[in-house]
Amino acid sequence: MSSPIRIVVADDHPVVRDGVVGVLRAQGFEVVGQAGDGAQALALVEELEPDVLVLDLRMPGTGGVEVIERLRALESRIGVLVLTTFDTDSDVVAAIEAGATGYLLKDAPTPDLVEAVRATAAGETVLSPAVATRLASRLRSPGPTAQLSPREREVLTLVARGTTNRAIAAKLFVSEATVKTHLGHIFDKLGVTDRAAAVARAYDRGILG
Amino acid sequence: MSSPIRIVVADDHPVVRDGVVGVLRAQGFEVVGQAGDGAQALALVEELEPDVLVLDLRMPGTGGVEVIERLRALESRIGVLVLTTFDTDSDVVAAIEAGATGYLLKDAPTPDLVEAVRATAAGETVLSPAVATRLASRLRSPGPTAQLSPREREVLTLVARGTTNRAIAAKLFVSEATVKTHLGHIFDKLGVTDRAAAVARAYDRGILG
DNA sequence: CGTCGCATCAACCGATCGTCTGATGCCCAC
DNA sequence: GTGGGCATCAGACGATCGGTTGATGCGACG
Numbered sequence: 001m002s003s004p005i006r007i008v009v010a011d012d013h014p015v016v017r018d019g020v021v022g023v024l025r026a027q028g029f030e031v032v033g034q035a036g037d038g039a040q041a042l043a044l045v046e047e048l049e050p051d052v053l054v055l056d057l058r059m060p061g062t063g064g065v066e067v068i069e070r071l072r073a074l075e076s077r078i079g080v081l082v083l084t085t086f087d088t089d090s091d092v093v094a095a096i097e098a099g100a101t102g103y104l105l106k107d108a109p110t111p112d113l114v115e116a117v118r119a120t121a122a123g124e125t126v127l128s129p130a131v132a133t134r135l136a137s138r139l140r141s142p143g144p145t146a147q148l149s150p151r152e153r154e155v156l157t158l159v160a161r162g163t164t165n166r167a168i169a170a171k172l173f174v175s176e177a178t179v180k181t182h183l184g185h186i187f188d189k190l191g192v193t194d195r196a197a198a199v200a201r202a203y204d205r206g207i208l209g
Numbered sequence: 210m211s212s213p214i215r216i217v218v219a220d221d222h223p224v225v226r227d228g229v230v231g232v233l234r235a236q237g238f239e240v241v242g243q244a245g246d247g248a249q250a251l252a253l254v255e256e257l258e259p260d261v262l263v264l265d266l267r268m269p270g271t272g273g274v275e276v277i278e279r280l281r282a283l284e285s286r287i288g289v290l291v292l293t294t295f296d297t298d299s300d301v302v303a304a305i306e307a308g309a310t311g312y313l314l315k316d317a318p319t320p321d322l323v324e325a326v327r328a329t330a331a332g333e334t335v336l337s338p339a340v341a342t343r344l345a346s347r348l349r350s351p352g353p354t355a356q357l358s359p360r361e362r363e364v365l366t367l368v369a370r371g372t373t374n375r376a377i378a379a380k381l382f383v384s385e386a387t388v389k390t391h392l393g394h395i396f397d398k399l400g401v402t403d404r405a406a407a408v409a410r411a412y413d414r415g416i417l418g
Numbered sequence: 419c420g421t422c423g424c425a426t427c428a429a430c431c432g433a434t435c436g437t438c439t440g441a442t443g444c445c446c447a448c
Numbered sequence: 449g450t451g452g453g454c455a456t457c458a459g460a461c462g463a464t465c466g467g468t469t470g471a472t473g474c475g476a477c478g
Contacts, residue, residue, distance in 0.1 A: 013315045015292070015322060019228020083224070085294060106222045113224060149424060162406025165465070177427050180466070185424090187466085194434090194466075196404040197371025203412040358454060374435070386457050389436070394454090396436085403436075403464090 004030040005121045008048060010041035010067070011056035011083070016106065020054060020083065020113070027114045038062025042070055045078060051121045055100075057084040057091055065091075068098035079120035083113070087130050088206030093147075102126035148189060148207060155182045160199045160208055213239040214330045217257060219250035219276070220265040220292070225315065229263060229292065229322070236323045247271025251279060254287060260330045264309075266293040266300055277307035288329035292322070296339050297415025302356075311335035357398060357416060364391045369408045369417055 007029050011017040014036070021031045032048050035041035039062045045053055053071070057064035068080055079101040084091065087105055095103055102120045104113060105128045116126040148156065158168045165183070169176040187193060190201040202208040216238050220226040223245075230240050241257050244250035248271045254262055262280070266273035277289055288310040293300065296314055304312055311329045313322060314337045325335040357365065367377045374392070378385040396402060399410040411417040 013294075014317070014319045015228045015232065015315050016222075016225050017228070018232050018319065019224045019226070022231040023224065023227050085222075106224050108223070110223045110227065151425065159405050160409035162401045162403050162409075164403075164463095174425085175427055177429085178425070181426075184466075184468095192371050194371050194373075194404075196368050196408045199405045199408045200369035200371075200412070200417065203409070203418055208409065209412055209418075360455065373433095383455085384457055386459085387455070390456075393436075 004028060005052060005117065006030045006032050006048070006050040007052045007054060007117065008033040008035065008041065008044050008050045009054045010035040010038070010044075010059070010064075011054075012036050012059040013056070016056070023110055023113060024054075024117060029117060038064065038067045041067050045071065045076065046074075050078065052079045052081055052117055054081050054083050054117065057082055057095060058086065065094045065098050068095065068100055072099040079123060081116055081120040081126070086206065087128070088204070090147075090206040092131055103131050104128050105130060148186060152182050152186050152189075153207065155179060156186055156198060156202055157208065159183070159195050160202070213237060214261060214326065215239045215241050215257070215259040216261045216263060216326065217242040217244065217250065217253050217259045218263045219244040219247070219253075219268070219273075220263075221245050221268040222265070225265070232319055232322060233263075233326065238326065247273065247276045250276050254280065254285065255283075259287065261288045261290060261326055263290050263292050263326065266291055266304060267295065274303045274307050277304065277309055281308040288332060290325055290329040290335070295415065296337070297413070299356075299415040301340055312340050313337050314339060357395060361391050361395050361398075362416065364388060365395055365407060365411055366417065368392070368404050369411070 007024055009017055009020050009024070009031060011020065017034055017036070021034060024031055032050055033044040035044050037059045041053065041055065042062070044050075053067075055064050055067060064082060064084070068082075071078060071080065080099070081102040081104060082095045082100045083104050083106060085106045092103060101123065102116050102125055104116050104126065108116070108128060119126045154172065155168060158171060163171070165179045166176050169179045172179070183195065183198075186198055190198050190205075192198050192201055199208065216233060218226055218229050218233070218240060220229065226243055226245070230243060233240055241259055242253040244253050246268050250262065250264065251271070253259075262276075264273050264276060273291060273293070277291075280287060280289065289308070290311040290313060291304045291309045292313050292315060294315045301312060310332065311325050311334055313325050313335065317325070317337055328335045363381065364377060367380065372380070374388045375385050378388045381388070392404065392407075395407055399407050399414075401407050401410055408417065
């Protein structure tokens, strides 16, 4: 290799960050910076212009998805490898849509991580097997693909708190009929038939919680 | 120090495991073994008799809580430091009750981890601030302290799937009246008033999902 | 300019839910 | 041996929910 691949690692868990950095350095990569939140990550990337950003999605303050969006807005050519614990639908979809180059779960074997970083630097897309499966099944089944609208999420959040349709209507300054309509759409989109199941599905998909 | 503290690290995430091991070795601890699941952890502890087991709770197969229980059953004097991502009620309570010596979240700063291992080896109890707060508030509020009975969890699981009271009764071979009674108790214990909110609370506490 | 998604509203009806009161049997702990 | 937690059951009532049908206004996109 001519010059080593330059990397910035962003994760709010110090232990995980140390682990990733250690693994990458041992493999001859050059880790030029580490960040504990999204804002730091953005600053470091702008300053150091690394080849790859290894990014955790769930971070305090500026989250991972927002980091990706801003980088793409800046038309940065950096490769973003998302390395996270969760593979909920909304996380994965949001990250890919935002423009992540790769998506790896933290339970991936070390060699996979190393290879993923290399591929990301080369601009290739890498996905964890679990993530790939999830995406594939999502494409196959056109049913429960739909995302909830902002208003629908708002309603569902209140439902999860035990709020009654009438009370939701009052809180949102709409009629009870409207609330019912929203709920009906929510049920359709989530593929359920009642509010309890809707809440459960929402948690499973990372929409709530 | 006379002889270094001997440690086994158990975590199913290779990256995290490497991170923890790296940090501990850099601090002069002797990491004598690493495990990727509970069964391996138990075997290593029995074979190597380390001073401290650094343990992730969520692992495939034999989970962390079960590992702790078995160690205590064996009357092992090993210190168990739980190091995990989650601080849901059920995880924390289960781990402490099982006999964990300490409970640290993965977002803890590196120096805290090092100090926690040292304290654990000395038999002292260490808790993450977040965990300590959670436990304290639990002790303060005698209300939502109660755990669900097995039967109640069973009912709630079905509720989360959108199952109707009547259908639940059929599935569990009891009358609908019984299901309603269980649900009433569930609502009381979780401090909610309807099934949707009960499901949400259960997810928040790690009872479901 | 038409179309589509989103948000809004109405009225009705049957099904379901949640609460209440009250009761029995079991098992474990104190 | 007497509580207390758990699981079981009954009947009945009012409140709430979910489905249905149908309709309007608005912004976006092509």
